[in-house]
Amino acid sequence: MTGISRRRFTQGVGAVAGIGVMGGFSRAVHGQGRPKVVVIGGGAGGATAARYLAKDSEGALDVTLIEPSKSYYTCFFSNLYIGGFRTLESIGHTYGKLASDYGVNVVHDWATGIDRDAKQVALAGGGRVPYDRLVVAPGIDLIYDSVPGYSLEASGHMPHAWKAGTQTALLKNKIMAMPEGGTYVMIAPPNPYRCPPGPYERVSMVAHQLKKTNPTAKIVILDPKETFSKQALFTEGWQKHYPGMVEWLPQSILGEIQSVDAASGEIVTDLDSFKADVANVIPAQKAGMIAESAGLTDDSGFCPIVPATLKSTMDEAIHVIGDACIAGDMPKSGFSANSQAKAAAMSIRADLLDARAFPPRFSNTCWSLIDTDDGVKVGARYEATEEKIAKTDGFISQTGEDAELRKATYEESIGWYEGIVADMFG
């Protein structure tokens, strides 16, 4: 299959269509001639891409999704679990429908390498999966040593909880077990990182939980940045709902973080040393390892792409979507990844199946919950220019909004969650 030309694909597909089996996802269309599209990573980007590729090609593409986890826990709404607004089960999703309803071959394994010359993906289990087009959507990996003293092992004591699931549960358990009047310290990440408002929504949810269970506890944010997303909204919310509980220290005050010690919970900075009863360390980030090892990243640690198609600038046969790519003005969010996945899927179908291609549409909205029924949002639209995916228009919630609007905003976010997970997993 590898090395076959696009022309022959088109002929193959034409023949399949000619005998009239284009109507559904039936196994009958599993002919030999179908172009193979492989997707690495079944998150917000990858699951959406796999579903749209399979759904819209109606069986004309052979779609394989490689994802090690049987259950995907969404980072989105994982903060709400910490705040007590969701259960962990309610943010877990499986890939059953992608396989049964859309005919996606779901392979639960790690991709360990991409042989770009042979157009094959190597699996940890030993197999090799050939592709004609590859979608790389592995999300982020953490640069543990960007925080001196932090490591994979240390994350068992000082959870990052920046990938959802066991890490999130660990962090919550630690917060619930915190001594009375204890201190929760977050080391926030430097730019660029996944979910710009995420750390600050998390602080809000931790504060909400502590206000109920441990009202004399304190929260300290050690931030390597000077400003952050939705800053005015969060600061206003913390003053209103959690007065005196949250302290935010930007880099200009803090200086550098010298070291963290997982055993003692001690965090030393230029300013002072902090003793954390619970430390939540969110280090710097880069594209998922597989993208780096395949040579798809640049000096930034992320993958440059062609804005309109999400094609890697390093390899015509590969599209990189979601947190792993350099998406111009788009933030690293689940909403963005979902939006990019559809543009990439359309471009792939246009190339492999001569399907109709329309101009891609990109948008993003990020909702954050500050306290019960107090939701805020920020959103924008983007357009693919020659250089980048560029912001064209946007909005943000205002400080001082009335309670009713905030409640409506929160309820809208519940609807969005239901919508996007249905759009990812069917």
Next chain:
Amino acid sequence: MRGSSGRRRGIWRTLGPVFAVAWLASGGGAEARDALLEQGRKVFRQCQACHQVGLEAKHRVGPYLNDIYGRRAGTLEGYNYSKAMVAAGQAGLVWDEAGLSAYLEDPKKAVPGTRMNYRGLRHADDRRALVAFIRQYSPGAANIPEAPPTAPLVAPDEDPVVPDHVLAIPGDAAYGEYLSSECVTCHQADGADKGIPSITGWPAERFVTVMHAYKVKARDNEVMQLIATSLADDEIAALGAYFETVR
């Protein structure tokens, strides 16, 4: 919005989109909400012969109406329902906006065999007000995590009139299908209404009218304003043509 003739599609969902959009669109207005609840309280007088609601409410001829919102029909403990009502619940009737509205409009039609002896509440305004009133006595998203949204519905004023030449633009449904992939990041493709209104199966003209209302910012949800202003008139027509076909 008022008096718009939503085409009937299955009893439970008949009024869902109309209502749900109405409240999201409004985005606020405590006064409008108070007025709606007051109207609902008045309409409820018709129900009081048989139903109670509130702190001391008990089952009477009909079940009490506390906790009704978001529940499957025929499932409150301690009330002896008709077979028809239990069966309707098992078949999927839920007392959400759409379910309640359809039932209140014509109980015997919505649940043939119901024991509720009531001719039906003809005016959409009255139904909307009554549902908003009853809804206050059900758990809210605030105190029950993961509960469906429970904010009362507030009707916007009439949407601005869309010029005939815009309404007359023929929609390219295939293009609309492509454009719709952006809508379904938030709206459910299968038409369910889970906090963001259902937009499937709307008459195209109504879809176009609502989108234009966002476009000129007569409706005030920022996400929708952003989407609507990014769409040309023919793109809105395409979406209308597509969503009309989705049921």
